[in-house]
Amino acid sequence: xxxxxxxxxxxxxxxxxxxxxxxxxxxxxxxxxxxxxxxxxxxxxxxxxxxxxxxxxxxxxxxx
Numbered sequence: 001x002x003x004x005x006x007x008x009x010x011x012x013x014x015x016x017x018x019x020x021x022x023x024x025x026x027x028x029x030x031x032x033x034x035x036x037x038x039x040x041x042x043x044x045x046x047x048x049x050x051x052x053x054x055x056x057x058x059x060x061x062x063x064x
Contacts, residue, residue: 036061 044054
């Protein structure tokens with residue numbers, strides 16, 4: 001009987017993990033793309049990268 005309780009607890013933990021109840025670990029691809037594009041825009045605005053590099057990297061992000 002104790003084994004069924006353990007299996008039940010493991011099943012609940014697994015379902016919580018699969019439904020992302022513990023927080024987003026994987027990241028939504030559109031959110032990840034938006035974050036990457038925001039970082040790229042900020043680097044360009046700060047002058048860390050030039051226009052050509054910005055355009056190249058932006059194109060690479062849009063291809064994914």
